[in-house]
Amino acid sequence: MATLEIRGATLLTMVEGADPVEDGLIAARDGRIVYAGPAGGHHGEAQPDETLEARGCVALPGLVNAHTHCAMTLLRGFADDMQLKPWLEEMIWPTEARLTAEDVYWGAMLGSVEMLRAGVTCFSDMYHFAEAGTRAAVEAGIRVCPSGVLLGFLDTADEMLERALEFTARLAAEGHPRVHPMLGPHAPYTCPDRLLRRVADGAAAQGIPIHIHLAETRQEVDESLAAHGETPVAHLERIGLLETPVNAAHCVWLTDRDIEILAERHVGVVHCPGSNMKLASGVCPVPKLLGRGVVVGLGTDGAASNNNLDLLEEARLAALVHKLHDLDPTVVDAGRALALATRGAAEALGLGDVVGTLEPGKRADIAVIDLTAPHLAPGHHLVSDLIYSARASDVVHTVVEGAVVVRNREVVGLDEGEVLRQARARGRRLAEG
């Protein structure tokens, strides 16, 4: 019975409508929250195994990065400021073709370390060599939703799907409390209908969600209209893919009818503002989606198109970009932006009962952020300060499944120097070709 207490922080439980709790206490036992509230409201353990003193800090649910390609950290800064087509075809894909499973392990380890330091406790990872990436996340101590990636245009697509289904079945059998498998068909335009239908059947049979890119670029929509006479969203609905739980990254180019479909089918939309800006894709209509009741979360996308995995920055970008896009400074306010990065992202991944708020019964995934730096003074408004002023470097402690994985800004229990050495050597080898 491992027990943990976090004492003295202001709590932002991120339960809808809840006020911050000053001088709060969080108690966790065996990976789950047993109490999150005022210090006086709980007697706690007689002798908790570990206590984090967190005065001057805020404790909130660990941030959830609902769409990334974790090992692409190895390609961070490798190719930027390019048109999408040459960027993908001349730089990213030929380099990815040289990736080994061990590269993915170390790239995912680097990304996991970066995210844990930034208060991100869970990520959804669509990438090659999913077994290696998952192993890295498990060892790093972070929560992961691995989905692999199915590229339907490859001759081996059917075989890839078989292997993916074996992998997810094995993960389900192992039942690791921090691993939540999914299936990852890359996108409607890279996967033929026949494959997508088999994915939907496999996901339904195993009771796992589907993670897919959707309506990311105008070109994708134009090509879908030309090929199928319908938008990518309408197409996925027609072929039955939206009958199982789906989380869909990007969703930039949507018709009103698409938005209705996303709402009706309870699709979790993953907004990636940094990547959509950097690749000049456009703006996901988040205020409109939220207005129609669509579940929306946040993701960083991969480090090749962001170029970091800093979800607090992503929340700031979300708050800023919609104000500009709608020419309305009231949309996506600070509280909403923080909800997108926590509760919203958890719900988008189908993990709304598991993480995303600080509530008894949920897994103890917690970020503790120091509020005493000059750029956070004088401290008029906690949530505004977090969204508009705080930095990943203000994260002091990160807890996943009740275990302290970052303590006093240092990653616990792994050799960060070795992670950096491996990442640099492998990044160099990949770049040199």
Next chain:
Amino acid sequence: MATLEIRGATLLTMVEGADPVEDGLIAARDGRIVYAGPAGGHHGEAQPDETLEARGCVALPGLVNAHTHCAMTLLRGFADDMQLKPWLEEMIWPTEARLTAEDVYWGAMLGSVEMLRAGVTCFSDMYHFAEAGTRAAVEAGIRVCPSGVLLGFLDTADEMLERALEFTARLAAEGHPRVHPMLGPHAPYTCPDRLLRRVADGAAAQGIPIHIHLAETRQEVDESLAAHGETPVAHLERIGLLETPVNAAHCVWLTDRDIEILAERHVGVVHCPGSNMKLASGVCPVPKLLGRGVVVGLGTDGAASNNNLDLLEEARLAALVHKLHDLDPTVVDAGRALALATRGAAEALGLGDVVGTLEPGKRADIAVIDLTAPHLAPGHHLVSDLIYSARASDVVHTVVEGAVVVRNREVVGLDEGEVLRQARARGRRLAEG
């Protein structure tokens, strides 16, 4: 003869077209750079007074924040996510009316500390009680361009201008090497032509630049067209304000003719993407301005509309927002964004011969940024990593006028705890009214 050396860093001199210099050496004497190049190219001092070891780091010109209202740090997070009019009229202005000179001193001290920690070595400060704000900057060790603020609709506007001219004359006479006075008429829509003409005459007589808000909102342009039959830029040109050096903040809503005027009159445009997004003002057409040869720099605007003074983040926003706005991922590339934050901002302020690059003869204003954190690995491209991945917290040393003002991430020579206590107490008093 105070001497300083910085050893081992990769140098980004930000001289146009210059490549990074590995294992570089910067030598400074009496506040000026005497050498910036390969370690082997200079014998240095026999015994420099101070040496900063900077292996694993990049050294670049200190960042220049070309438009802020520094003491508004006291209002950080006080009012956000509101429409501009009630934000200003119900929240900001009534609160500012309660400001004292001592509030401005401590607010400017807080902002100076925040900026120095973020590698910002120079800021242009349009704010009330300019004497107090300037005193704080001088004591904090940062470079400042104080301009006060002239609100032409007040009865006391003429008297304010007299006092401002006395202040700038006194500063000129004192000749502090880190103080560069300016005149700060708030905006064309808040200052009548008669006052603006007197400002232009005063600036010309003293040989100092003018710092003004210009074409920030569509409403400003519409009202100018209604009142004068011309845009704010055309109006300023017609009344003669652009005959002296001017740096103009925002410049969001511009006609092609406005852009020609800005180019012809060598107006320094200060782009504030964070504020323009947060207040939903719009997007300054930076690629177009640069294409026509307009000098463009970066500013954060005040902490009430940003909400931090982190110029590296502002450079990232600049790189991202134009890609989205133009739907072109090649515009404002990482190198350009970094130039906006250094050389461009210095030139926009008329300080292009003083700071903005690492060159012999220029003042020794230098930021040293650590590149060894996980979010900067594997290190494919230095400038991309700085713009798209680095954080203010990666700044390890900051040097202004040859003096080390931040060493190993700690501010040198002032009591940061006292600054925070004062800022919190004064922020609370202002909020409580």
